[in-house]
Amino acid sequence: MTSNANDFLKAGKSSAGNLLTVTVALGVTGGLFVIMQAWLLAQVVNAVIFDAAELTDIMQWMWWLLAVIMLRAAISYITERTAFIASTNIKQDIREQLNHHVQRLGPLHSGNRTSGEIATVISDAVEALESYYARYLPAMSLAAMVPLSILVFIIPSDWQSAAIFIVTAPLIPLFMIFIGRGAEKLNQQQWQKLTRMSGYLLDVIQGLATLKLFQASKREAGVIERVSEDYRRSTMKVLRMAFLSSMALEFLATVSIALVAVTIGFRLLYGQVDFQSAFFVLLLAPEFYLPLRSMGTHYHARMDAVAASDKILDLLDTPLPDHAIESKQLTGVLFPLRFDAVRVYYGDRQALDHIDFEIRHGERLAIVGPTGAGKSTLVNLLLGFVSPDSGSLLINNRRLEQYDIVDWRQRITWVPQRPTLFHASIAGNITLGLRDIDNEQIWQALDMARAADFVRQLPEGIDTLVGEGGQQLSGGQVQRLSLARALLRILVCDAELLILDEPTAHLDRDNQKLIQQAIAELPDDITIITVAHHLTTVRDADRIIVLDRGCVAQQGNHAMLTREPGIYRQLIEAGELQESWSRV
Numbered sequence: 001m002t003s004n005a006n007d008f009l010k011a012g013k014s015s016a017g018n019l020l021t022v023t024v025a026l027g028v029t030g031g032l033f034v035i036m037q038a039w040l041l042a043q044v045v046n047a048v049i050f051d052a053a054e055l056t057d058i059m060q061w062m063w064w065l066l067a068v069i070m071l072r073a074a075i076s077y078i079t080e081r082t083a084f085i086a087s088t089n090i091k092q093d094i095r096e097q098l099n100h101h102v103q104r105l106g107p108l109h110s111g112n113r114t115s116g117e118i119a120t121v122i123s124d125a126v127e128a129l130e131s132y133y134a135r136y137l138p139a140m141s142l143a144a145m146v147p148l149s150i151l152v153f154i155i156p157s158d159w160q161s162a163a164i165f166i167v168t169a170p171l172i173p174l175f176m177i178f179i180g181r182g183a184e185k186l187n188q189q190q191w192q193k194l195t196r197m198s199g200y201l202l203d204v205i206q207g208l209a210t211l212k213l214f215q216a217s218k219r220e221a222g223v224i225e226r227v228s229e230d231y232r233r234s235t236m237k238v239l240r241m242a243f244l245s246s247m248a249l250e251f252l253a254t255v256s257i258a259l260v261a262v263t264i265g266f267r268l269l270y271g272q273v274d275f276q277s278a279f280f281v282l283l284l285a286p287e288f289y290l291p292l293r294s295m296g297t298h299y300h301a302r303m304d305a306v307a308a309s310d311k312i313l314d315l316l317d318t319p320l321p322d323h324a325i326e327s328k329q330l331t332g333v334l335f336p337l338r339f340d341a342v343r344v345y346y347g348d349r350q351a352l353d354h355i356d357f358e359i360r361h362g363e364r365l366a367i368v369g370p371t372g373a374g375k376s377t378l379v380n381l382l383l384g385f386v387s388p389d390s391g392s393l394l395i396n397n398r399r400l401e402q403y404d405i406v407d408w409r410q411r412i413t414w415v416p417q418r419p420t421l422f423h424a425s426i427a428g429n430i431t432l433g434l435r436d437i438d439n440e441q442i443w444q445a446l447d448m449a450r451a452a453d454f455v456r457q458l459p460e461g462i463d464t465l466v467g468e469g470g471q472q473l474s475g476g477q478v479q480r481l482s483l484a485r486a487l488l489r490i491l492v493c494d495a496e497l498l499i500l501d502e503p504t505a506h507l508d509r510d511n512q513k514l515i516q517q518a519i520a521e522l523p524d525d526i527t528i529i530t531v532a533h534h535l536t537t538v539r540d541a542d543r544i545i546v547l548d549r550g551c552v553a554q555q556g557n558h559a560m561l562t563r564e565p566g567i568y569r570q571l572i573e574a575g576e577l578q579e580s581w582s583r584v
Contacts, residue, residue, distance in 0.1 A: 005309035009132065015093035016133065019086035024141040026079040031146035031287075033072040035153050038283035040065045046276040079138075087134040091126050097316065098122050104320050104405060106385035120198040121315050125308040132305030136298040143173070143295040150288045157277040160267070161260050165288055168256035172292040175248050193231050195311060200227060249296040253289040260285045334395055334411055334496055335361035335527070342391035344377050344550075351377040353550040355391070361496075362524050366538040367531045368571065369547035375531045378547070382499055382529070384408055412497040413489040417531075419482030421470035426455055427462040430485045434492060441491055442484075448521070449484035450514040451477065476511025479503060483518060490526060498522070500530040504537055535572070544568070 013020055044061050047053035102118060147169060155162045204211070204220050211217040264282055267273045337359040344352040352374045359365055367375050380386045381393055384405045393400045400408060421429050430445060431437045442462055446452040454477055458464040470478040483503060489495045500519070504512040516537070519528065532538040539558045546554035546561065546568045553567045561568040 004313055005306045008309045008313055009129075009305055012090045012094060012129070012133070013137070015090040016086035017089070019082055019089070020133065020137060023079055023083045023086060023138045024145070026075055026082060027138055027142045028145045028149065030072055030075045030079065031142070031149050031291075033068055033075065034146075034287050035150060035284065037065065037068045037072065038280055038287070039153075040068060041283060042276050042280040045279060050275060083134040083138055087130045087132075090133050091129060094126050094129065094312065095122060098126070098312065100406075101316055101318070101320075103409075105318060106383070115202060117195050117198065118315065119202065120195050121311050124194065124198070125311045128304045128308035131298065131301035136295070136301040136305070139291065139295040139298045143291040146291045147288050150284050154281055154284065158264075158273060158281045161264060161281045161285075164256070164260050164263065165285075168252070168259070169289070169292060171252050171256075172249055172289070172296055175252060175296075193234055197227050197231050200224070249293050253286075253293050256289060257285045333361070335359065336394075336396065337497070337527075338394040338397075339378075339381075340392045340394050342381065342388045342393065344374075344381065344386060345389050351550055352381075352388075355550075355552060357545060357552055357555065359527065359529065361527060363527055364540070364542045365527075365529045366541035366544045367529065367547065368533070368538060368544060368568065369553075370567075370571065372549075373547035374550040375547055376501075377550075379414075379499060379501060379529075379531060382412065382497075383414060410493055411495055412499060413486040413493075413495040414499045415479075415482050415486045415501065415503050417501040417503075419478060419485075421466050421468075421473075421478055421481065423465065423468040425460075425463045425465055426458070426481065429466060429481060430462075430488055432485060434488065437488070437492060441488065445484040445488035445491060446481075448487045448518060449480045450518045451480035451484050454480075474511075476508065476514070479511065479515060480518070483515060487518075487522075490522075496525070496527060498526055498528045500528065502531050502533050502537070504534055546571075 040061055044058050044065065047058050047061070098121065102122075147165070151162055151165060154165070201224060204224065208217065211220055261282060264273065264278045268275065268278050339355045339357055342352055342355040343350065355374075355378070367378060369375055377386065381388065384400070387401065395403065395408070422432075427439070427442055430442055439462065443452060446455055446462075455462060455464075466472055466481075470481070473481070486495075486498060490498065503515050503519070512534070519530075520540070522528065530537055530541065532541075535558075538544055541557065543555060543557060544561060545552060546566070548567045554561055554564075562572070
């Protein structure tokens with residue numbers, strides 16, 4: 001996979017445009033200023049020591065030296081900024097690719113990866129590429145160009161020192177490659193352990209309440225301790241290899257510089273070279289090896305980037321489901337929306353069997369059925385998380401697979417039974433995934449969701465932080481904010497289909513009433529599909545679809561279905577359809 005990773009890293013350079021080329025050009029310019037600085041300093045020292053020059057005699061050289069030092073510092077700063085901007089553009093582009101791919105995969109097609117593993121790839125793995133693009137790539141180019149530039153100026157004045165430079169310079173990259181081979185394998189193992197540890201830790205944190213409930217938190221703490229210790233040991237192995245590499249590079253550079261200094265000293269002693277040329281070469285000796293040492297130091301950034309790229313490619317290479325492959329843009333009306341003989345299997349188990357019904361524009365449709373009847377699978381089909389194993393979901397008489405799934409999801413909005421709020425402001429949670437939303441639109445969505453009153457009472461209004469999972473809010477408040485998030489997409493993105501997965505579940509009667517009022521007052525041109533467990537939710541629906549064992553068992557409104565025998569009446573009599581939460 002290394003070759004693929006290298007190809008991926010090379011392809012990533014295109015996102016930076018010409019910035020990386022500018023970075024290298026600036027680095028070479030800085031190298032030329034280093035040569036000029038050394039020459040000026042050699043001139044000044046030679047004039048003072050051997051020509052007994054006064055301050056006034058060398059003042060012109062001193063001003064030039066000051067100007068060169070200042071220009072060199074400015075170029076160094078601009079080089080750093082340019083490299084940082086280039087790497088930032090590349091990281092942003094790769095993160096957009098990953099986010100786009102994960103969105104198309106959906107929650108049911110991400111392989112065996114946990115949310116923690118995916119988050120680690122998008123955050124840490126992409127972040128690990130910064131040093132590669134901002135440090136290693138420019139250093140690799142400068143390692144060739146700057147030493148060659150220095151040799152051009154040294155050879156005419158001292159070819160013997162230039163010969164030492166030419167002989168010793170290849171030893172540094174040679175040892176770097178030799179040591180780096182072992183470090184690269186350790187680095188890849190390190191990334192695998194980091195990904196597993198991050199995913200496991202996030203899953204444990206998310207399930208902490210459940211672990212406490214079953215008194216399993218101490219056991220999991222022990223597992224985390226063992227995983228962390230294993231990660232610490234592998235980290236120390238990588239660090240030992242990195243320190244060994246740095247020590248070898250520093251040793252070779254130091255010995256090479258010392259060799260140049262000793263030969264120059266003996267030649268000065270025997271009058272074979274003048275002081276100004278000798279001092280000029282001696283000043284440039286550390287600068288000659290500096291780009292080579294820098295490339296060796298940043299070689300570990302390359303190993304990090306290769307290991308991180310393997311993880312990124314592993315996620316990007318996850319095959320998309322048929323319905324998520326790039327297709328043509330969805331335009332025009334969505335309706336009629338029809339399930340045409342749809343079957344869905346989870347392995348050997350059939351979740352839906354020959355589902356065949358039509359959803360009309362502006363219809364209020366309720367989906368009911370016993371546990372395991374296929375309600376969640378039906379919702380997952382509409383959201384594009386799963387695709388039919390046979391049959392089709394037709395949009396205006398054309399299969400969903402013929403359209404771009406992102407365009408389809410822009411036209412629908414969803415309120416899950418257990419919505420997720422993030423550690424951000426109320427405004428940030430409501431506008432999740434949307435840009436350029438003003439406060440007026442946010443308050444309009446909150447008003448429609450019956451959430452504006454309690455938000456106004458909060459200390460900072462829509463800027464109030466809600467905590468991870470909405471810890472500072474009640475269940476009813478969280479549900480109303482989730483509804484406001486969905487309604488904002490109707491206001492801003494012109495979403496036409498609202499899917500509600502039992503929005504009043506687990507709520508008290510007052511919150512149920514508020515949410516039902518908010519839903520009842522939505523415009524008539526919004527089609528609403530509700531997965532329901534409460535009679536109060538389904539009683540006013542235009543049509544009720546009753547599922548049983550993956551099949552459509554009954555259809556009709558509440559009055560019709562209660563008059564005829566069937567699964568709907570059985571659900572009511574068995575108590576699976578309740579009047580309200582307070583009676584459960």
